[in-house]
Amino acid sequence: MAHPSQLGFQDAASPVMEELLHFHDHALMIVFLISTLVLYIIVAMVSTKLTNKYILDSQEIEIIWTVLPAIILILIALPSLRILYLMDELNSPLLTIKAVGHQWYWSYEYTDYEDLGFDAYMIPTQDLTPGQFRLLEADHRMVIPVESPIRVLVSADDVLHSWSVPALGVKMDAVPGRLNQTAFIASRPGVFYGQCSEICGANHSFMPIVVEAVPLEHFENWSSRMLEDPSL
The missing domain is CATH 2.60.40.420 (Cupredoxins -  blue copper proteins)
Structure with a gap:
């Protein structure tokens, strides 16, 4: 049952809802880490007038910011696909x-x-x-x-x-x-x-x-x- 000023989900009353809560926590942690990293980079760039000449053109950094987001999306997609399968599963309803x-x-x-x-x-x-x-x-x-x-x-x-x-x-x-x-x-x-x-x-x-x-x-x-x- 929901209550006033509630920010999260209701308590799970089914196996599927328990999986959804776990997935929510999993995705929220990933978003929190990404947001923290981006905020740190923004603050670091704004708070200094110095420029690192080695990152103006770096193939290694370009590879990292291409591969890393792909890995993160996979880490989010795989649990999501599993839950979608569980939600569509229907075996001999009583x-x-x-x-x-x-x-x-x-x-x-x-x-x-x-x-x-x-x-x-x-x-x-x-x-x-x-x-x-x-x-x-x-x-x-x-x-x-x-x-x-x-x-x-x-x-x-x-x-x-x-x-x-x-x-x-x-x-x-x-x-x-x-x-x-x-x-x-x-x-x-x-x-x-x-x-x-x-x-x-x-x-x-x-x-x-x-x-x-x-x-x-x-x-x-x-x-x-x-x-x-x-x-x-």
Whole structure:
């Protein structure tokens, strides 16, 4: 869960998000070292009026500033390609959920069940109870079993939307007439919040996403209750 004045990412709740955090730290360290070196060179050049005649024309320096950036880019690209592969990997999902974006709410359909689906609207501020979060709570949560591969099919009914849950490392565009898919594994129980990440109209900021990860037996109990009474 994000908190005020937060500068970093949310705590990881999936293996992919953990990899993204590691990659962020890796790339940030490289950028920090490069920035420090460039700043040192600029300060050194500005603070002296002397000129080194040996660096006005140096083939060795030209080789270094050509080869070194190429090596740095490779060091950044290789971990990035690995994460891209992990994000596209989808092996035998335990559960498939279809998420459809509307102006301005989400609808969910559990395709492994014959009749399990619901719409999720934002809870208005005046209806919130103590402990709930403004603009982030929905009247229905997308409940999933923890430590299980989940596939989400994402589409839209009207305009472009984007289904995004930062703690799970998931962001997928919802395009009308097109079915995109993404997958994740919730590594720990909890409630994870997201929002539509594609400007979709006047109430774009009022269509939150709430994912609740629970143990498998709790999920089975929840699905049984929903099948008996969809209004829950």
